[in-house]
Amino acid sequence: xxxxxxxDLGTTNSVAALxxxxxxxFILGSRNERVHPSVVAFPESGGVVVGGDAKRYRxxxxxxxxxxxxxxxGQNIRAPLVQLAMTGVQYxxxxxPNQQPIVVVRDRRLTMPEISSxxxxxxKRNAERQLGTPVTEAVITVPANFTDGQRQATKEAGRLxxxxxxxxxxxxxxxxLAYGFGHERDQTIAVFDFGGGTFDVSILRLAGxxxxxxxxxxxxxxxxxxxxxxxxxxxxxxxxxxxxxxPRPHAALMMKLMMGAEAIKCHLSDNDAAEGEIDGLxxxxxxxxxxxxxxxxxxxxxxxxxxxxxxxxxxRQVMAAAQLxxxxxxxxxxxxxxxxxxxxxxxxxEVFKREPNIxxxxxxxxxxxxxxxxxxxxxxxxxGTGMGVTHAVATTQHSVLGGKPPRATTQPQFDQPLRRPILxxxxxxxxxxxxxxxxxxxxxxxxxxxxxxxxxxxTTARDKQTRVEIDCCRGESRxxxxxxxxxxxxxxxxxxxxxxxxxxxxxxxxxxxxxxQVRASDQESGARQEAYLNVLGAPERAT
Amino acid sequence: xxxxxxxxxxxxxxxxxxxxxxxxxTMLEISADATLEVAQQAFHTIARxxxxxxxxxTCSPDELELVTSAFALVAAAYQQFRATRLATTKMASLRxxxxxxxxxxxxxxxVVVPAPVAITTASQxxxxxxxxxxxxxLALRRGDIQAGMLHxxxxxxxxPQSKFLRSALAQIESELPKKP
Numbered sequence: 078x079x080x081x082x083x084x085d086l087g088t089t090n091s092v093a094a095l096x097x098x099x100x101x102x103f104i105l106g107s108r109n110e111r112v113h114p115s116v117v118a119f120p121e122s123g124g125v126v127v128g129g130d131a132k133r134y135r136x137x138x139x140x141x142x143x144x145x146x147x148x149x150x151g152q153n154i155r156a157p158l159v160q161l162a163m164t165g166v167q168y169x170x171x172x173x174p175n176q177q178p179i180v181v182v183r184d185r186r187l188t189m190p191e192i193s194s195x196x197x198x199x200x201k202r203n204a205e206r207q208l209g210t211p212v213t214e215a216v217i218t219v220p221a222n223f224t225d226g227q228r229q230a231t232k233e234a235g236r237l238x239x240x241x242x243x244x245x246x247x248x249x250x251x252x253x254l255a256y257g258f259g260h261e262r263d264q265t266i267a268v269f270d271f272g273g274g275t276f277d278v279s280i281l282r283l284a285g286x287x288x289x290x291x292x293x294x295x296x297x298x299x300x301x302x303x304x305x306x307x308x309x310x311x312x313x314x315x316x317x318x319x320x321x322x323x324p325r326p327h328a329a330l331m332m333k334l335m336m337g338a339e340a341i342k343c344h345l346s347d348n349d350a351a352e353g354e355i356d357g358l359x360x361x362x363x364x365x366x367x368x369x370x371x372x373x374x375x376x377x378x379x380x381x382x383x384x385x386x387x388x389x390x391x392x393r394q395v396m397a398a399a400q401l402x403x404x405x406x407x408x409x410x411x412x413x414x415x416x417x418x419x420x421x422x423x424x425x426x427e428v429f430k431r432e433p434n435i436x437x438x439x440x441x442x443x444x445x446x447x448x449x450x451x452x453x454x455x456x457x458x459x460x461g462t463g464m465g466v467t468h469a470v471a472t473t474q475h476s477v478l479g480g481k482p483p484r485a486t487t488q489p490q491f492d493q494p495l496r497r498p499i500l501x502x503x504x505x506x507x508x509x510x511x512x513x514x515x516x517x518x519x520x521x522x523x524x525x526x527x528x529x530x531x532x533x534x535x536t537t538a539r540d541k542q543t544r545v546e547i548d549c550c551r552g553e554s555r556x557x558x559x560x561x562x563x564x565x566x567x568x569x570x571x572x573x574x575x576x577x578x579x580x581x582x583x584x585x586x587x588x589x590x591x592x593x594q595v596r597a598s599d600q601e602s603g604a605r606q607e608a609y610l611n612v613l614g615a616p617e618r619a620t
Numbered sequence: 621x622x623x624x625x626x627x628x629x630x631x632x633x634x635x636x637x638x639x640x641x642x643x644x645x646t647m648l649e650i651s652a653d654a655t656l657e658v659a660q661q662a663f664h665t666i667a668r669x670x671x672x673x674x675x676x677x678t679c680s681p682d683e684l685e686l687v688t689s690a691f692a693l694v695a696a697a698y699q700q701f702r703a704t705r706l707a708t709t710k711m712a713s714l715r716x717x718x719x720x721x722x723x724x725x726x727x728x729x730x731v732v733v734p735a736p737v738a739i740t741t742a743s744q745x746x747x748x749x750x751x752x753x754x755x756x757x758l759a760l761r762r763g764d765i766q767a768g769m770l771h772x773x774x775x776x777x778x779x780p781q782s783k784f785l786r787s788a789l790a791q792i793e794s795e796l797p798k799k800p
Contacts (some may be wrong), residue, residue, distance in 0.1 A: 244673070287664045400706065456677055499671045501663075501695075525699040526663075528672065530692035586692060589673065 081214035083447025088274025092444035096452030127199035151230030190234040197238035216451040221247040222505035249279035251446030264407040272413035274300040292399035308338035511548035532584035624669030633690035647697035707747030749779035
């Protein structure tokens with residue numbers, strides 16, 4: 078009996094769930110919490126601590142506590158945004174092979190997939206304890222506009238955790254699946270996913286059992302973390318002003334302020350003002366001080382207005398890409414903790430000219446969708462199959478995230494005659510190759526349905542050229558240099574021909590996980606030679 | 621249970637892979653003049669029967685690869701069909717936006733020639749060329765003949781076969797000497 082989990086591997090929090098004949102069951106932590114912090118600590122005392130327990134080490138050993146690893150996973154460390162993210166964390170990140178980021182903690186060097194695999198192992202162990210069966214398979218969710226490298230690295234994390242990652246699905250799509258499953262809806266919906274570290278918006282066409290993404294866009298460097306950071310900066314300057322001590326060079330002090338900022342942010346979602354003091358600040362002078370603060374919701378909204386505006390702008394872009402007007406959207410789903418912020422909901426209501434649906438639980442819906450997809454792939458969805466865990470169906474206990482009471486969760490119905498859901502996702506960015514003059518030639522368009530395969534035939538630019546380098550990139554600009562480079566394919570020892578005579582077929586294929594395979598082959602030489610692309614920042618590929 | 625029978629799907633996949641270079645509507649097995657809705661429904665029907673996810677437990681790895689390839693090719697065809705259709709609607713709206721006959725005066729007083737010829741049919745150039753041509757029109761309305769010419773040249777690069785674009789370029793070039 079295989080058990081396949083659905084896992085929402087988030088920037089700040091992760092949730093795992095399992096589809097059972099009676100509903101979706103959440104994997105609970107040691108305190109019966111459904112939401113597990115994506116935090117991995119390597120304490121002085123040795124060993125690895127994950128989840129809520131790891132958070133405790135943030136104050137005592139901030140440089141040994143790895144959080145927000147999702148911001149680095151599968152990224153090229155030289156990317157400007159990654160460099161920016163490095164300034165926001167207290168642990169050390171250095172460049173490793175293939176330009177991938179490596180965490181240095183104590184005397185160990187760990188790749189980002191290794192860090193994430195600790196979170197996955199934690200979820201897997203909790204699941205095995207709860208279900209009493211081994212867990213070997215999983216569906217993991219990723220932000221819709223994750224790049225190929227980020228997807229590969231996430232899959233690698235699953236493999237390191239001893240999980241067969243059957244499928245990576247996009248977070249907004251998973252949320253739509255949880256919303257639509259068992260209801261046979263015929264609707265056009267928008268999913269607005271604003272989480273801890275990433276932001277996505279997808280527009281889907283729900284036609285019964287088919288979930289077709291029409292357009293999707295987002296920013297994998299925009300989330301609650303950025304809002305916390307804006308607030309932390311404010312607190313840091315307050316600290317400099319009031320306590321005459323600049324906390325920025327001191328990791329433990331900054332961590333304390335960051336935790337304060339997060340708590341203030343959550344408080345301001347339900348209240349008009351936050352007032353109090355952050356105590357226990359160990360100043361470098363040796364004294365222990367308190368920092369009083371008084372922040373109104375209005376002040377906070379001014380602070381984050383730029384970020385929220387960006388989400389609204391991206392949402393409008395996606396609507397334009399889908400060629401839809403606000404009136405043609407039947408429902409707007411809010412996913413991710415940051416959608417609890419009243420300003421975000423107000424902006425969203427402005428864009429769609431309707432109130433978003435807030436009956437679904439923004440923290441859990443993604444894992445729920447992933448669990449349904451996992452059940453569908455293992456054919457464990459059909460009614461009455463039974464998975465031996467009916468006695469352990471999700472309790473009503475709810476994680477106390479921000480001290481909130483439990484919210485209503487839509488529970489999919491499993492007892493109806495079942496049609497397996499079909500997810501058709503899209504490619505989040507245009508993929509192209511460099512041509513003469515530094516321009517690009519598109520091979521796959523943004524928002525193409527996946528899995529997809531397309532080939533284009535190119536030729537040589539010089540006479541008797543025996544070597545071609547095919548530079549692949551991701552992005553919307555016509556100029557190669559303005560796009561994100563993916564890597565270079567090399568075809569060598571080509572037959573000597575006049576320019577334009579040699580035919581080189583470049584084929585791009587994106588599988589259902591959103592992972593890219595690029596193959597180039599020269600069609601002329603008897604021995605067709607082929608080359609495969611290894612994407613920068615991604616873990617080395619075996620092929 | 622959704623998903624076509626294994627044999628049916630394998631036959632379909634073989635048929636599709638054999639046609640890999642065919643036109644989009646042939647791959648989707650719809651008529652060339654089908655609407656977007658028809659194409660979407662056809663694609664959904666194919667997905668309901670042949671999406672590789674539905675067959676991962678019943679097919680061998682080789683068979684699954686065949687089904688995946690076929691589905692990937694059909695997805696590309698669907699995307700192409702959709703893009704062409706949307707470009708055609710864009711062209712229609714582009715026609716509505718075409719510059720009116722009255723020349724727009726430039727700040728320095730020189731009179732600007734309106735874009736040479738209005739686009740009449742979508743078949744005169746490819747979708748990408750049309751985008752460049754549209755930019756050229758706008759540049760000419762602004763009075764920037766150099767940029768207008770550049771965009772027409774880019775349109776020609778995108779669609780070298782278009783006689784229409786070449787005549788447009790010739791027309792703009794003939795206007796050039798009049799410029800101060």
